[in-house]
Amino acid sequence: MTVTAAAAPRPAPSDALDQTPYLVVDVAVAAAQYRRIARAFAGTRAYYAVKANPEPPLLRALVAAGAHFDVASTAEIDLCLAAGARPDQLSYGNTIKKAGDIAYAYARGVRFFAFDSLGEVDKLARYAPGATVLCRLLASSTGARWPLSRKFGCAPDLALDLLGYARSQQLDPAGVCFHVGSQQLDPDRWEPSIATAAELFRRAGDLPLRYLNVGGGFPVDYRVAARPIEDFAFAVHAAVDRHFGADRPEMMIEPGRYIAAPAGVLHTEVVLVARKSYADDHRWVYLDVGRFGGLAETEDEAIQYRLSTPHDGAPAAPVILAGPTCDSVDILYQHTRYSLPLALQSGDVIQIHGAGAYTATYSSVGFNGIPPLRTVCVPSGGSGAMSNADVRK
């Protein structure tokens, strides 16, 4: 039995950055991602899906870059307005809204909403009178690493009736939206929904349909590289040309992951490397962040992050990766093959790349007494000066 050295002691909890875990978000990377997707989708309005990462410095950088914003709640509206966005740059894209939240959004000047049901039209008519509304269509998520199921969207026949009903309620039924699933790897998955939308536009009679929001889902590089964004823009534009022809609608996209994910690196410490029996050749590697600390998208091992360690290049062997809580579903990867250096030990810091989207806000408020993941925004280049004001818990 080999006796390994114990890890160095750790100071008591504090806000210091020598304490993992924390997420470093490079705002300049996010702004560059925005500019790239906006250029690829020229002529299309890009609404940043704030839920991906709502850090104020990031939002301010995107306001400066000219972004629009897709919001899911009143809190996200407030964050965008505080970051300098105008209300007419916001789209309230969540189809599940409390009446009071619609009223709040309307009072703050938001006039652009999504819906996919009769009840939501009624609420919008009453609490956001005259607003511009898009109906969300059901879409297939085939090919997406993080599929969006039947939870959102309605069937086309119903959508057409609901748009007509919206007009009867003095709303402005202005088009349709859909979402083909997040981290969608296949550029051709947008076309079936675009075809459905075009058919619906043709059947819409005198309804003033003019917006086509093709949603988000544009993929980023995790362990496996995704195709370049230009391929997706080309496929979407070609499909719109094919199905809408000369009656091209005003186009919208809602990138979230594409903008925020590459901007983030999550720093986590190895808490323990363990073997559980003499017969098992896998090591268990426990990190100080797990599914309840921000890595929620490792559920079912869907999102497979790229990791780097201080021992990269040294001999490696298979591991099972898990989080620090007493919950056994807090396992990151046990079916997906991950191989890490044999030299890895307690106290080593691992970097989780591409972790800027759908991480910090998912983290639990205090499961097992573990505080939420902290985010540190840096203005550029990943190592620049940080002010304490940008360190948020």
Next chain:
Amino acid sequence: MTVTAAAAPRPAPSDALDQTPYLVVDVAVAAAQYRRIARAFAGTRAYYAVKANPEPPLLRALVAAGAHFDVASTAEIDLCLAAGARPDQLSYGNTIKKAGDIAYAYARGVRFFAFDSLGEVDKLARYAPGATVLCRLLASSTGARWPLSRKFGCAPDLALDLLGYARSQQLDPAGVCFHVGSQQLDPDRWEPSIATAAELFRRAGDLPLRYLNVGGGFPVDYRVAARPIEDFAFAVHAAVDRHFGADRPEMMIEPGRYIAAPAGVLHTEVVLVARKSYADDHRWVYLDVGRFGGLAETEDEAIQYRLSTPHDGAPAAPVILAGPTCDSVDILYQHTRYSLPLALQSGDVIQIHGAGAYTATYSSVGFNGIPPLRTVCVPSGGSGAMSNADVRK
């Protein structure tokens, strides 16, 4: 097409209790549950698993009732000590601890720890010298609604070596622990691990093994009633008698869910009732709490809560239940048949029963901009006076 009335408006976000969602925890119910399990397991020390619900009023009530505490982190140690527990009433049961966290626990007077690997023994020897340590054994979770996989525990042969190694490092290797999975419905599932432990005790030579911690997992009534706790106590005691005979160890249990779950009722509002197509006879019912707002244990529909609505008794039909976020995995029940009244509409408040354990602390810090679930502790009977001091966010 039927036009339903829109729901009443909701005030802007505030701390008021007319704002769902919130969890009401009846501290007296938790204390009664503690007394019942302590009586059923007479002669056994009961360590409340703080992770189930760490609300200070609940911890104070359990201190007053004489409970011991199983903690998973330094924050939980601080909460227990602040609630009046003595350090010698605490067991640091998480087998994945940072070196600094062990040192912190030791400095606060904690002398009782669990481990299941060589690396953890090294850390304990260095940062908690002389501490009393139990080795966690792998156990089968068959029969549990929330199984605990291979993530925790080691094989018996390795456990015996690690206990011997702990002694060589001047620790006090005092016994073993295991856990058969949470919401374990089968009282007979403890016996295989008790038999393994007894065999290990017999092979331990002159190691001073004396504690047998049979963990938690004791089930509560959700939609389906569980067997009474006395059945589990009887089965455990009988198995210990059978395998340990006259050399009966000092017994420990770690109930968490059993104590906290029945004490909590989660109040949630219906945000929307929707049909997604003319062909689907299911309604989608969207609540203002979901998997990321506290109902994490509905993952894979594992925990099936009992619901009550203002329309109970009226005609009902099948529904799919989902949470309010834009994440499609935020669905509570779609494969499990839930039937709710046809009269249900936006604005109705649904009560989710048995929600006192593993809910509030799991809730995300702000996914989709939605704040974490609030907890309100009431001293008795579910409707008694509450002070603002007991309303926590």
